[in-house]
Amino acid sequence: MKKPALFSSEKFIFALKCLAVAAIMCIINFFFKGDVESLTRATLSEMYTDGPIDVLFIGASHTYRSYDPAAIEAATGLNVYNAGSALQQMQGSYYLLQEAAENSDIDTVVLDITYTMQLLEGTGERQTVILTDYMKNPLRRVIYAGSVLGPEGITGTIWPCLHNGVFNQENLRHHLTGDYKKDYASIVFAEEGYHGQGYVPDYLTVPEDFTFTRATEINPAHPISDFTMKYLKKVIAYCKKHGLRLILADPPMPDGTLVTAGHFQEYIDAVGGIAEENDLEYWEFNLAKDGLLDLDRGDFYDETHLNIYGAEKFSALVSDILASGNTDIFYDSYAEKLEKNPDGTLE
Amino acid sequence: MELATFGYLLFLAVSLFLYFCLPARFQWIVILADNLIFYCLNAEPVTLLYLGGSVLTVYFATLFFQKSTNPSRKKIVLLLALLLCAGLLFVLKYSNLFINTVRYFTGETTSLQPVSWLLPLAISFYSLTLISYLLDCYWGIAAFQSNPLKLFAFISFFPLMVSGPIQRYAKVGEEFFREHSFDYARVTEGMKRIAWGMVKKLAVSNRLSPLVSSIWNDPGSYHGLMIWAGILLYLLQLYTDFSGCMDIALGTAQCFGLALEENFEAPFLSKTTQEFWQRWHITLGKWLRDYIMNPILKSAGMQKLMTRCVGRFGKKKGKKIPLLLSMLVLWLCMGLWHGDSWKYILGEGFWFWLVIALGQIFGPAFQKWKTALHIKDNLAFRAFQVVRTNLIFAFGMIFFKAASLPDAFSRIGAMFRLTGNAAVSPAVKAWTDQMGISGLAVFFPALLLLVIADVLIYRKQNPFEVLKKLHPVLRWCLYAILIYFIMSSYVIEGEGFAYARF
Numbered sequence: 001m002k003k004p005a006l007f008s009s010e011k012f013i014f015a016l017k018c019l020a021v022a023a024i025m026c027i028i029n030f031f032f033k034g035d036v037e038s039l040t041r042a043t044l045s046e047m048y049t050d051g052p053i054d055v056l057f058i059g060a061s062h063t064y065r066s067y068d069p070a071a072i073e074a075a076t077g078l079n080v081y082n083a084g085s086a087l088q089q090m091q092g093s094y095y096l097l098q099e100a101a102e103n104s105d106i107d108t109v110v111l112d113i114t115y116t117m118q119l120l121e122g123t124g125e126r127q128t129v130i131l132t133d134y135m136k137n138p139l140r141r142v143i144y145a146g147s148v149l150g151p152e153g154i155t156g157t158i159w160p161c162l163h164n165g166v167f168n169q170e171n172l173r174h175h176l177t178g179d180y181k182k183d184y185a186s187i188v189f190a191e192e193g194y195h196g197q198g199y200v201p202d203y204l205t206v207p208e209d210f211t212f213t214r215a216t217e218i219n220p221a222h223p224i225s226d227f228t229m230k231y232l233k234k235v236i237a238y239c240k241k242h243g244l245r246l247i248l249a250d251p252p253m254p255d256g257t258l259v260t261a262g263h264f265q266e267y268i269d270a271v272g273g274i275a276e277e278n279d280l281e282y283w284e285f286n287l288a289k290d291g292l293l294d295l296d297r298g299d300f301y302d303e304t305h306l307n308i309y310g311a312e313k314f315s316a317l318v319s320d321i322l323a324s325g326n327t328d329i330f331y332d333s334y335a336e337k338l339e340k341n342p343d344g345t346l347e
Numbered sequence: 348m349e350l351a352t353f354g355y356l357l358f359l360a361v362s363l364f365l366y367f368c369l370p371a372r373f374q375w376i377v378i379l380a381d382n383l384i385f386y387c388l389n390a391e392p393v394t395l396l397y398l399g400g401s402v403l404t405v406y407f408a409t410l411f412f413q414k415s416t417n418p419s420r421k422k423i424v425l426l427l428a429l430l431l432c433a434g435l436l437f438v439l440k441y442s443n444l445f446i447n448t449v450r451y452f453t454g455e456t457t458s459l460q461p462v463s464w465l466l467p468l469a470i471s472f473y474s475l476t477l478i479s480y481l482l483d484c485y486w487g488i489a490a491f492q493s494n495p496l497k498l499f500a501f502i503s504f505f506p507l508m509v510s511g512p513i514q515r516y517a518k519v520g521e522e523f524f525r526e527h528s529f530d531y532a533r534v535t536e537g538m539k540r541i542a543w544g545m546v547k548k549l550a551v552s553n554r555l556s557p558l559v560s561s562i563w564n565d566p567g568s569y570h571g572l573m574i575w576a577g578i579l580l581y582l583l584q585l586y587t588d589f590s591g592c593m594d595i596a597l598g599t600a601q602c603f604g605l606a607l608e609e610n611f612e613a614p615f616l617s618k619t620t621q622e623f624w625q626r627w628h629i630t631l632g633k634w635l636r637d638y639i640m641n642p643i644l645k646s647a648g649m650q651k652l653m654t655r656c657v658g659r660f661g662k663k664k665g666k667k668i669p670l671l672l673s674m675l676v677l678w679l680c681m682g683l684w685h686g687d688s689w690k691y692i693l694g695e696g697f698w699f700w701l702v703i704a705l706g707q708i709f710g711p712a713f714q715k716w717k718t719a720l721h722i723k724d725n726l727a728f729r730a731f732q733v734v735r736t737n738l739i740f741a742f743g744m745i746f747f748k749a750a751s752l753p754d755a756f757s758r759i760g761a762m763f764r765l766t767g768n769a770a771v772s773p774a775v776k777a778w779t780d781q782m783g784i785s786g787l788a789v790f791f792p793a794l795l796l797l798v799i800a801d802v803l804i805y806r807k808q809n810p811f812e813v814l815k816k817l818h819p820v821l822r823w824c825l826y827a828i829l830i831y832f833i834m835s836s837y838v839i840e841g842e843g844f845a846y847a848r849f
Contacts, residue, residue, distance in 0.1 A: 010531035017535070024827050028834050150388065152354030159834070162353055167835035168785045
């Protein structure tokens, strides 16, 4: 019997060999991808496998260090998940939100609007690949990584070891012995802990002589980058289309940092304008009133992040708002907050 | 988008898919589109204006050669076109050489300040390709390309827009625009060559880079011999970097059905400096020979000089003087091509001319001594010649690597210092610690494969043909190992291709 033309063609043999090469690469990738200790591997896996999510907190490290889902769940009875990831920018939030929303019937999205992450024109490689490596939807992975890193991002989604590979015996042992699947113990640094549901509090407190200085300077004429605006609009549109309640939220930062960054009021006004324009809630916790959120130096572990003590106070306040719906807890301006509820970090 | 990346391979895969799936008449358009995308991904798109302007200038000049029958007008147009192409290259690349020289001699009292132009991609490479096409058309060697877009597609062929090699339209132009159907053997060999280039760059050059840097950055503390060792390691790094880039470029061209001219042929096995340069950056050497040295040698002035010299010194010696003078121009151009600094002119140009000229002048005398001392052409003498040639080359490359001319001289001084740390062991230990066993298990086998491949090339054998003769299982095991070498070296932060800034 004559063979079909396809099977005898050189192109078919060539395609087979290309697939063989790709398969060899997949095997190498399987054994040497260096994400045994990846935090997002753990948190995204948990996000996909744990039960339903009513409230999703999404954003950068300010999110995963500030919102304690267990405390909020206990206080409100809602199912909460903290989908924060290191250096997450608005583009990452946009794609991660879609992943979460496809996986669970989310009601409320609390989007991190911390100023430090909203000034950049573009997304970096690291914050992209730590998400795309573990996103479920392959097309979304390709689109997100490809838009940030070009063709290199696309190949990186197929073989993550091209950017995170660790080619040593120890990593090989992890993958061969099955430790890879069960060993989440060391996914965080020594001074922090993984409390589940994406929450990673830090146990340290800033030293006595620590001086709070600006992390990034705010440009009063352009407090939010065009890049952030582009993806913020997409997030807003996505939430509207899918009937999700979107809240723009800014976890508290030390006054020392915000004052030296300068023009924080302009930043608040810019975000407030976006919220008003799109009929969104805006929770600016840096305006929280005296008696509702009383932070001091001992509640921060560096110039921008809360530590576990600060996060506990903050999560209690977030729980109250979510449970009561009362958002009349903010001063009208940052100057007023500085005057009436300073946190003692301003020297 | 660097050539030695998987992103580039993906780009290439999509390009090849379109190239072979679309009707053959669109193949050159696929390449043109690829070229534009590649250019814009690697350089400021606005600098395409330089490239486009040069191509259009040459196109209209060659069109004029076709139409005009007036030789003097043709000559004027040729000179104008040459002036524009070479002038653009000189202004963009050598302004600072001129400015810095003036500042040096005027004690920096001049108002002239160094400039930082927005450079087009691979200007030193595409300018020479364009000039060769222009001159070949003028001399009637190359066929006129009537479609300026096709000429643009040829000149800006994307794999060559990093570090060449410099191609000539007269040799490959016709082949470039011929219809190419999918050829299994050719495409697979092209792919293998790309993979081999990636092994050279990633598994050898990039892995060697920290060791070279640690010795190079601390010349004050090492014994002269260790500085020599450092520069020899640098040669290995540079060779695997540059020839790796060439393998990727030529492998890519091969996938598109093009057999372009080679740029390296196992140079480190050369017995003389002259032979070395016939095996190192071959296309540049040939270009300078054909478009600089030979025209000068054939010029009326040089012919007159030759007649005079023959009359005065005899036929043999008299012919050598114009030859050596033409060679001097060639080598100074060679140095100048490498960059906007006198260190290149001296180290990459004059030094090698001096060695070759002395070799030519004293060659017969050396031969006599060799006979008188009963030195035979055995393996030991051969090894001596190879080592001598490589040391001479290494000496010249100090100027290439040094930050400036004074820096090069201070390093040369250090090379002959008999004090200092006579062991590179701290640097080597730091390097091996950094690499780990798994890294060394990649570096040394890759190096061994490189030596085997170069010995085969020196013996005029194609390593890929030898590979084909292996048992398929063994061959695929080797492929898997090479893929492992590439992937495991991919995460190491390396430098960009050394010649990509040219």
